[in-house]
Amino acid sequence: MPLTEPTDDRLPEPGEPAVPAVDGDGGGGENLDLEPEPVLPEPVRQRIVALSAVALPGLPTEELPVPLRRVAKFAPNRRARLGAPMIAAQLANDPLFRQRITKRVLADAGDLGAAVIAGTAPAAADPVEVAALAYLVRPRGWRDLVETAGVAVRAEADSALVAELVREAEQRASRAEHDRAVARVEADKLRDEVARVREELGQLREEARVLARSLRETQARERKATEMLATEKGRAARLNADHDAELRRIRARLAEAEAVAGATRQTAKEARSVDDARLWLLLETIGQAAVGLRRELALDPAERMPADYVADAFAERPAAATSARALDTDDPARLDELLAMPRVHLVADGYNVTKRGFGEMSLEQQRKRLITGLGGLAAQTGAEVTVVFDGAERMHGLPPAPRGVRVLFSRKGETADELIRRLVRAEPVGRPVVVVSSDREVADGVRRHGAYPLGADSLLRRLSRS
Template sequence: MSDPVPHDDHRIGDDAAASHVPEPVLPEPVRQRVVALTAAALPSVPADELPVPLRRVAKFAPNRRARLGGQAIAAQLAADPLFRQRVTGRILDEAGELGVAVLEGVCPAAADPVEVAALAYLARPQNWRDLVEAAGEVVRAEADSAVVTELIREAEQRATRAEHDRAVAKVEADKLRDELARVREELGQLREEARTLSRSLRETQGRERKASEMLATERGRATRAAADHDAELRRVRAKLAEAEAAAGTVRATAKEARAVDDARLWLLLETIGRAAVGLRRELALDPAERNPADFVADTYADRPESVSSSRGLDADDPARLDQLLALPRAHLVVDGYNVTKRGFGEMSLEQQRKRLITGLGGIAAQTGDEVTVVFDGAERVHGLPPAPRGVRVLFSRKGETADELIRRLVRAEPTGRPVVVVSSDREVADGVRRHGAYPLGADALLRRLSRS
């Protein structure tokens, strides 16, 4: 569509001739619409035809152009007629028939007066000031109508609230009348109760006087009973003093008898100790540097390890294990894979061995007992890291099971030495029990390790 606004010197001259006439004050809706139309048309104007203050505004996003550059756009429209004519041509093209009507100075009856006033301000036909003034009157009329409508709405709301308050007040008044009737009824009942209570009070006072007389009589009797009680108490205390004296004599006799028994027991233990020292001297026994399990390890195991002390378990109760490990010179023997596969079988065999041996090292360090852990040789791996101090690690030989090696270790121990075997294998438990060892379940050791 061609630009309906003539861009000739005559039109510019008309604008120059009217430049001495001050710009009309646009109603706010008209001013906002003028800015919005101009902001929307800015990108279609070549950059070299835009005023310098608006070149940066033209680069804004559409929703920010009118909001951030509104003042600059309004100022350029008022001060630069050539820019206004250039942008008006594009705006009128977009307006279509309404733009043509505005150029002819006609205001269609169905058109928005604000839109007409905005187009008239930009195109400036012969009667554009009248169109702007008419739009202002329409806007003011609409504002006044909106104010009147709002006042009517508020008045209606106040009337509605007043009617509601009146209904509420009526309901409250009915409630108060009902409450007053109920209070009057309760007051009558209270008066009747007060008369009844007065009669009861007089009767109670009479009974109280009789009770006071009876209390005085009972006090006299209590005084006599207290005197008799005091006399009886003195007699009982005298008997108690005699009994305490007799008890002191008995305690002294018992203490003397206990001293005699302690002297006899000490003499017996001293005699046994000296006899043991004399027997050791007579047999020329030197302190043993190796334990019986060390000889079994040398003979039947592929890999002997260093010896250290540890602690054992009983059944599945870790408390029983603590009791057995507290015995002097206890020896803890552990069926390795029986324990690891029950407690942490999801790990690899190497991780199972490492975890068990590390835990037994902690027990050995805590108790100072001898600890031996036995694994089946079929799963043996070479290059096993050194065991913790106090833990002996053994692998059964080819053709021999860990159960057989455990029974061999138990048989190698002297009769009377406490040996604790940890295994949930029933055959192992029965076999070591026949040789005097204490069998415990694997759960007892696992619970003891988890506690550590």
């Protein structure tokens, strides 16, 4: 903002230090109030405002222009920044205010202020400071001092600009050198990449040639395989026709064989009827002989079986067991065939059967389910049934066993397998004993003593039909 101020020849007020009366050009012969003030460089203008802002609080309130009274109360940094337009305007338009500010500024300027009043400027002084004081004091030749300061400021600005341009040029040169180095490295990389690509291209071409040769060979093999397939299809068709003819001949012979077999079965049936009659007559004779022998020997029916003696000596009974018998049934299954034998004794390895058939249940539920099923089997077949459990897992309070089923638990120190073998050994020679267990060791042991071992699955399937 240009600051304009006509020369002021006012006499100092009483008590004020004398401020020399000066004109604007140092000639003293012309009216300088009409000359426009020079355009101040920006640094000079800012320094003038800063000096005035510092001096504002030192003036009495009544000596301050009304627009600046509020500005004088601002903090120093806000005073120069926010009040700059009003301070500049008052300095340009109020000579009395400028003289009062000048008096305060010169009191702090010292020797530099005295030199400016004399119209000279020390060589080592800051040209901006000299121009600001010259504008406020306005000695003779102050315009030259301001102009000189402007030239110095512009020279410094130009020098700074040139230095900045030189620095930017150096930075651009450094970046260009770096870019050239990077470009050289990238060029080397690209050359290596081109060489690698060329090598890969050569390899691909070689692979393409190999693949083309392989394709031609594959196509030749495919044509040969197609021809062979056509030949084989013809042979298969001929073989199929021969097979159909042979099948028809076999079917004819089969029909003839079935007719012969039917006649043979009829003849065998008639022969078997004769044999059955002879066998019935023989069994009836043996039965009558057995009845006569029982009557002659006066033998009473046995109330205790051999297994009962083994149970008393080597096992524990959860409840009293009976051995009631029922009528036989005629089932073609192996177990049913064995159970149909007279006076047969069925011995079941309890936990071996239950854990194989329904192991997801608790032990108590397994025992109940097996004992209940064996009770039905005993009722159907009339066989003597004994089920053996390991005593180590015995549970007290079992319900009474069904009729025809003997429930035993091995005693401490003996396993159910040992108790089963003991039961088999106690039976008389010739009595049929069936042992149900999937334990191979148990099956081999009882087989040596004349028993019939069966797997647990046979009993489970038989119980599932009941």
